[in-house]
Amino acid sequence: GAGVSQSPRYKVTKRGQDVALRCDPISGHVSLYWYRQALGQGPEFLTYFNYEAQQDKSGLPNDRFSAERPEGSISTLTIQRTEQRDSAMYRCASSLETAGGPGTQYFGPGTRLTVL
């Protein structure tokens, strides 16, 4: 079956531009997560959703970052006024369980964002 997909796979943008990163979770998966991963480091939690509700956004670095999942399926992570320090791999994951479950997550291939 289809796994988690993300688009675009690569995004190069100029400083100050807005970018939107898309995540298409595994069909039927309730929970969706966003992470950011710098080279040589482990993924850093950004935010997660159960269905369409954003449950935790404590990992979003600042108010330039936002995420939505309006119909409980596809999610978009938006970064406004990008800065060079935003350059990283952005990864999405989905999970079948809601809060309280053991939370096995399935990760997508990621979007490599480069801000010039």
Added chain:
Amino acid sequence: DAKTTQPNSMESNEEEPVHLPCNHSTISGTDYIHWYRQLPSQGPEYVIHGLTSNVNNRMASLAIAEDRKSSTLILHRATLRDAAVYYCILFHNYGQNFVFGPGTRLSVLP
């Protein structure tokens, strides 16, 4: 957040067992212990998880100390395809915040 500590790197010979340790001395009673691995240029993938009892699956075994302050991921016969960064993560039962540390980089020598 409860944290884990792992060695930065380990080496193993092909076809030999590998024991990857993880310390989590501040674990709480509702924390599950998860292991994920990340192969080069790929996203993390689930390996195994447990709460109190030892667990086995087709990929690995997880041995959990009786006091739950440490655990060990066991790969019974390492292959070259097992070369990856292995992450030990405590998953809070009431919240979905996964905290990945730097992990252990496993090298498998032919």
